Amino acid sequence: MVNLQNLSNLLNYDNEIGTLQKPPKLLNVNDYSNWKARFEHYISYTDSSLLIPILEGYKHPTYTYLDDVVPKPISKLDEEEKKVYDREKKAHGSITMALTRELFHSFRGYDNLKDLSKALQKRFEGNSDIKKSKRDLMRKLYECFRYLENESTDELISRFYHLQTELKLLS
Template sequence: MENLQNLGNLLNYDNEIGTPQKPPKLLNVNDYSNWKARFEHYISYTDSSLWIPILEGYKHPTYTYLDEEVPNPISKLDEEEKKVYDKEKKAYRSITMSFTRELFQSFSGYDNSKDLWKALQKRFEGNSDNKKHKRDLLRK
């Protein structure tokens, strides 16, 4: 029985902190700032180049067909474009793997890592007016 309890504690710890194979879980929305710091450490540890699509965005290569921009099929991407595409997908998956089911459903409308990261920040940190208001309340 004690071994099962220890295993449960270890699994909870792994969910909160993350492992080299999986990102930390955002288990409690009130713990967003701590999760964000742990997630940033996780990305830096696993592959710091994943920050590029998260912070700068990703633009899928396109071609013009009948005067319209159409995304290139993945099979038509060159090696460098595939690497950049893979970085975007890995960054996106790393963020979404951190979510509970409820959060995953709430943010299912975002299809790239940059927009998803910004939406998380907006929801849990607020805009600049909200941040200023929180700082003012803390000062009082």
């Protein structure tokens, strides 16, 4: 018989790290930097070509019509342009599928990957002032780091390495 607690734990784990068929979910907005790293690993593993529009952005092909530059209709894209367009749409879809319903609603208006990525980064990592404040807070936590009552050695070490990692990410 299936243990419901084990099944629930497995589903939560699948949501956190993703599977071959679905990306990891952004479950906790305070864990954005870890999610972002897991998401990039997921994309690298499933289809590394999807990293191109994530890292470099996408510019839809245009053509000149009556002295105006207009977007090229999808039906008029050549094979290479269609591949690039498909990568953009797959990467965009992967990120939107990784968002919870509440987060998806907040970012629904972003139709291209670059704008969506920038909006996520701005909201969850903040601007340079917020990043500086986070860095300062992490430094203070590092300087005040000490053993907590009833904490095991493994928990202490894990907390210490977590703090070091957070400091490196913010530097």
